[in-house]
Amino acid sequence: MDDYPLARVYQLLEPGPVVLLTTAQAGRANVMTMSWHMMVEFTPPLVACVVSGADFSHRALKETGECVIAVPAVHLAPKVVAIGNSSGRDTEKFSAFGLTPLPAAEVAAPLVAECFANLECRVRDDRLVPDYDLFVLEVVKAWSDSGQPEPKTIHHRGYGTFAVDGETVTIPSKMP
Template sequence: MSRLLAVDLAKSYRLLNHGPTVLVSSAAGERSNVMAAAWAMPLDFDPPKVAVVIDKATHTRELIEASGEFVLNLPCRAQAAGVLRAGGADGRQVDKFAHSGLSRIPAQEVAAPRVDGCIAYLECKVISEPLNQQRYDLFIGEVVAAEADAEVFADGHWRFDDEAKRSLHYIAGGAFFAIGEAFEVGK
């Protein structure tokens, strides 16, 4: 298992600012679910906030509305098949964790589970915005805990040396990109 590094909440936006596909995990009572989402982004620094689109028709949405919390899990290339399976099943019909081959692990600050093996986690409490939620399916969450795999995220920056641990970027039809080569431009 990879060593997880606590990420300063004021810098937790760096886990999402490169636009990765995420797995949104949720729970209410004894029920839990996971779904793939390509529309998630950092929103603010202090307190840190994120935005994610969660359609009204999803089981995940029901659980988030019931519990007021969720986790944004950042899967890696090695998990692409599980991400695709999680995105293509209905959580009301099947246990999407079992269906996708993904495993639950406990979160630090919320009841929603984390997805084991991801390269980063953002645990969130919903900031109620009923108009945005109903009209645009847009949920805003305050990040209450953030961690990342120390092999790929350290000192506030991603280092994707391991091909299997590169973040995923979904482009439709079962196709993904993995994050590419990093480079810097001098000032």
């Protein structure tokens, strides 16, 4: 075994697909790219995610307690990266990147029409926000686009490198 740089450990453990997180505050919608998230419970579905205090979306999420996690397929990767490389402080990202906001059923934040899944969320626990910018979200409504069968997701590997969702294997398990 060789030493591995601690600054690159996250590249080994990056858990899930890169997603878009939308918020809405004072009538203004925003969308950001996020890859630091994980499932923490099945029922109800709880998702933990890091939204940095440096991100424009942090304040809206903290103040409204609502967001949407939209899951893009690989064909949206260039837009997803461009969204992540810009700030909602000075860019109206939905129009700048050609995304279509759709009304959600349970929260004020918009769905993203181009994504194959959208999860409407409410903040369930914010006790770790002051120290770690970690929000625990409860998914209160979920949507999927049947017009995008078997979409491939992108997974951040660090420094502009992504893996694309690959072959699916089924191995019997007692887990749901």
